[in-house]
Amino acid sequence: MSDAGPLMEVSALERSFTLGEEEVRALRGVSFTIERGEYVALIGPSGSGKSTMMYQLGCLDTPSRGTYRLAGYDVGQLDDDELAALRNRFIGFVFQSFNLLARTTAVDNVALPLRYAGVGMRERRERAREALDRVGLGHRWDHPPDRLSGGERQRVAIARAIVTKPALLLCDEPTGNLDQKVGQEIVRLFEELNSDLKVTVVIVTHDPAMARRARRNLKLVDGSLVHDGPPLEGH
Amino acid sequence: MLEHFISALLALSANKLRAALTMLGVVIGVLAVTLLVSVGDGARAYLNNTLSGIGSNLLSVMPGRTETRGFGPPAQGLARPLTMDDAHALARQATTIRGVSPMVQGGGAVRFRNRQRDTMVLGVGPAFSDLRNMHVDTGEFVREEDITSRRRVVVLGRRVVQELFGDESPLGQSIRIAGGRFRVIGVMEPKGRSLGFDLDDLVFIPATAAMDLFGLDHISQLVTAARSKEETSAAILEIEEVLARRRNGERSFTVQSQEDLLKTFGAITGAMTMVLLAIASISLVVGGIGIMNIMLVSVRERTREIGVRRAVGATQRDILWQFLLESVVISTIGGAVGLSLGATIIFLVHRFAPDVPVVLSPWIAAVAFGSSFVTGVVSGVVPARRAARLDPVDALRYE
Ligand SMILES: Nc1ncnc2c1ncn2[C@@H]1O[C@H](COP(=O)(O)OP(=O)(O)OP(=O)(O)O)[C@@H](O)[C@H]1O
Ligand SMILES: [Mg+2]
Numbered sequence: 001m002s003d004a005g006p007l008m009e010v011s012a013l014e015r016s017f018t019l020g021e022e023e024v025r026a027l028r029g030v031s032f033t034i035e036r037g038e039y040v041a042l043i044g045p046s047g048s049g050k051s052t053m054m055y056q057l058g059c060l061d062t063p064s065r066g067t068y069r070l071a072g073y074d075v076g077q078l079d080d081d082e083l084a085a086l087r088n089r090f091i092g093f094v095f096q097s098f099n100l101l102a103r104t105t106a107v108d109n110v111a112l113p114l115r116y117a118g119v120g121m122r123e124r125r126e127r128a129r130e131a132l133d134r135v136g137l138g139h140r141w142d143h144p145p146d147r148l149s150g151g152e153r154q155r156v157a158i159a160r161a162i163v164t165k166p167a168l169l170l171c172d173e174p175t176g177n178l179d180q181k182v183g184q185e186i187v188r189l190f191e192e193l194n195s196d197l198k199v200t201v202v203i204v205t206h207d208p209a210m211a212r213r214a215r216r217n218l219k220l221v222d223g224s225l226v227h228d229g230p231p232l233e234g235h
Numbered sequence: 236m237l238e239h240f241i242s243a244l245l246a247l248s249a250n251k252l253r254a255a256l257t258m259l260g261v262v263i264g265v266l267a268v269t270l271l272v273s274v275g276d277g278a279r280a281y282l283n284n285t286l287s288g289i290g291s292n293l294l295s296v297m298p299g300r301t302e303t304r305g306f307g308p309p310a311q312g313l314a315r316p317l318t319m320d321d322a323h324a325l326a327r328q329a330t331t332i333r334g335v336s337p338m339v340q341g342g343g344a345v346r347f348r349n350r351q352r353d354t355m356v357l358g359v360g361p362a363f364s365d366l367r368n369m370h371v372d373t374g375e376f377v378r379e380e381d382i383t384s385r386r387r388v389v390v391l392g393r394r395v396v397q398e399l400f401g402d403e404s405p406l407g408q409s410i411r412i413a414g415g416r417f418r419v420i421g422v423m424e425p426k427g428r429s430l431g432f433d434l435d436d437l438v439f440i441p442a443t444a445a446m447d448l449f450g451l452d453h454i455s456q457l458v459t460a461a462r463s464k465e466e467t468s469a470a471i472l473e474i475e476e477v478l479a480r481r482r483n484g485e486r487s488f489t490v491q492s493q494e495d496l497l498k499t500f501g502a503i504t505g506a507m508t509m510v511l512l513a514i515a516s517i518s519l520v521v522g523g524i525g526i527m528n529i530m531l532v533s534v535r536e537r538t539r540e541i542g543v544r545r546a547v548g549a550t551q552r553d554i555l556w557q558f559l560l561e562s563v564v565i566s567t568i569g570g571a572v573g574l575s576l577g578a579t580i581i582f583l584v585h586r587f588a589p590d591v592p593v594v595l596s597p598w599i600a601a602v603a604f605g606s607s608f609v610t611g612v613v614s615g616v617v618p619a620r621r622a623a624r625l626d627p628v629d630a631l632r633y634e
Contacts, residue, residue: 051632060546060627081550088548095631099543103249116548121238160547 005072007167007200008034008057012066015052026052028223029066034202036167039194041211041231042204044220050204051172053220057202058091058170059083071167088116092161092199094171098153100145100160106132107141110159117164131159135189151182155189162193169193171203175210187213243560257529258569260522261610265573265603266580267515272599273581275508277592282500285429286493290368292464293493294332296321296457296474300487315487316453319443321478322360325459328477331470333462334362337454339445343413345438347399354395355437356412358445358454366460369434374406374421377441385443390421394435412438415448467492512602519606522569523614530562530618541622542630555623562615563608570607574600 015027026049034040042050055061056068059075062083068075071090078086092113100109110128119127132138135155145153154174161169171190175183187210194201203214211217212231219227247254298317322337329335339358344351363369364376371390381388389412396405405419417440426434442454461470471490479486534541541554549557581595 055628055631058546060631081552084545084548084550084553087546093546099539099631101540101543103245112544113547116544116550116553164548 005069006033007036007038007071009069010056010066011068013056013063013068014065015049015056015061016064026223027056027220030220030223030225031066032218032225032228034200036200037194037198038216039191039201039214040203040216040218041214042202042218042220043206043211044226046206048220049223050220052223054170054172054202054204057168058093059086084116088113088164090167092158092164092166092169094154094157094161094169094174096173096176098145098150098157098177100153100156102146103144105142105144106137106148106156106159109145109156110163112160113164127163128159131163132156134162134193135159149182150178151185154178154182154186158186158189158193162197162199165197167200169199169201171201173204173206175205175207183207183210239556239560240564242557243564246561247565253529254565257526257565258572260525261519261566261569261607262522262573262576264515264519264522264610265570265607266577267518268512268603268606269574269577269595269599270580270593271511271515272508272602273577273593273595275504275511276596276599277594278507279501279504280594281592282504283497286497286500288368288429290366290460290493292461292467292470293366294459294461294467294470294474295491296459296478297489297491298453298456298487300489315482315485317455317457317488318453319446321481322442322454322457324481325457325474325477326362329459329470329473331462331466331473332459334366335457335459336360336363336366337442338363338456338458339442339449339451340455341413341445341449343448344411345395345399346411347405347408350399352395352398354392356445356448357437357439358442358448359439359458360442363439363458366458369426370424371421372424374419376421377439381441382443385447386441387415387417387444388420388441389417390423390439391419392423392435392437393425394433395438396422412440413448417444461492467494516606519610523566523610526562526566526611527614527617530558530615531621533561534558534618534622537622538625538630538633541625542627542633545625545627545630551623554625555619558619558622559612559615562618563611566607566611566614567604570604570610573607574603577603 010033011031013027013030014025017024017026030053042053044050056063059070062076070086073086075083075086101112107125107128110131111124114124114127129138129141132141135158137152137155137159140148140152145156148156169190174190175186178186190201190203191213193199203210205211214231216229217227217231218225219232296317298315319337322335325332325335336359341356341358342353343356345354359377360382361377361379364371374390376390377388380386389410391405399405399410400408405422408419410417410419423435428434440448446452446454459474461467471492474490475486478488544554578595581593584591584593
């Protein structure tokens, strides 16, 4: 890995699925580059391939054709264990439906990635508390998810995503399950993390307002990249 | 490792009722293993005890020849009967034995006044008492002079005394055995039952008198013992030599050792224990299938969780261990519960029915615990592999 090159380099990336006889081409040759510290919104109509793209960027899946380089690593060439290590080290995920472990306190949820990083129990809890403080939930550290509001749950999920100090934060419709006011707070939190921690943020969103706040928008339609640049007007 | 163990416990405590029900199969399985094997072991210990209780390093010589040392009377084909002279010869010549007694077995009605009892009549020599650990309580046992003079004297077992004399003292009284008149010279110590046989329900008379009484010119067998455990084989050889010499080298007799008998019994009870163990392990298999079933359900329910863990960096091996450990923990706890229940039941049996021979030996505990562990591993492998091999994206998209 080199600190010099761009964080992410996607070139001619294709991803297709075979559903019985039929071949579904979810991504049809997408190319773009994202530098360290960028804040990018990934937009497009439903079924256009945004989530599929997120899984590629998040090293949860590998390209059918084309290449994806993350921090210099050619993701398509890595085996399953290496992908897991890469996810653990470089990436934090935030999902629409929070995906917290039930009956597990906030702090233990946040500490989960550190466990797979081989961090000792005590240090894990310390760093998890710090991450919770960072998202403004330090006082709720011992609450299980079912005693937290939607916004608070998403903050816990964000704390979990940043606890390993990743280079990249990948968020798939992070405000989709939240009301507008809470959603805006979450967006502000992402912006803060982006500017304070210099973490690269890629957010999938349907919300035009949220897309406009990003400096750069990537728009997918039917698996192809149709726009790469500043937010489009009148979206 | 401890930490993973704690996580597994936490995951299980999330659904206590289900965990308990899942465990139930293993609990019952291990309980069955513990109890059934304890019964088998108890039977073995009981046999060992009683067989050792009748004396140590015992040897018996019977007429007839058997090729294989085993159970039951030897085939009588080549039988040339044993005689009092054989007994005398052994007593004089053999140096590795500690006494010889002839034995003549018969049965008959024993009568005193108007009371009568059918009982076993044993014609023996003086050495019999020490060899077989059966001692006189009052009076005297059969003496050498009684043998030589073919005296009609009798030593009574406790039971016979009770039945015929009640509270009256039998010493010096005259009784009838199978029609012949005998004078009572002693009463045996109570011995109780052994292997279903009442050792108090017999009478001893001099072997010579028994031959007269039953009209025999030979004895049924010779009872003797090696001087020590180490000398057993030497004693057998010496007996064979002495007796063969008296028969022009013809080996028309068999020497059977107590050890052979113990071994045979040991083999039988050992086989019985194994059969019981096999039966019990069927219930353990059923318990294992229960665990596997619930673990498969659990993997399905927690598909999203698996996706999240994979997303934050868990490898396939991490997931595999997580579920395998859960299965092992469930099963081992079940095993511990079953074992404790079994131990409690055995303790209660000891407490309230001390006669029932059940033994909880450490190896049962080890087997019970070990087998519940193995059950956990075996029934956890399939669900854990299924969990580990889930595609992370599919797991995350799972509704
Ligand atoms: N595992 C799969 N097997 C088959 N087809 C798939 C699979 N995953 C995605 N697809 C297809 O790929 C296309 C893109 O799906 P994707 O989930 O990326 O869309 P999206 O842009 O995230 O949509 P939405 O905004 O509704 O979340 C869809 O047509 C979908 O049906
Ligand atoms: Mg999507």
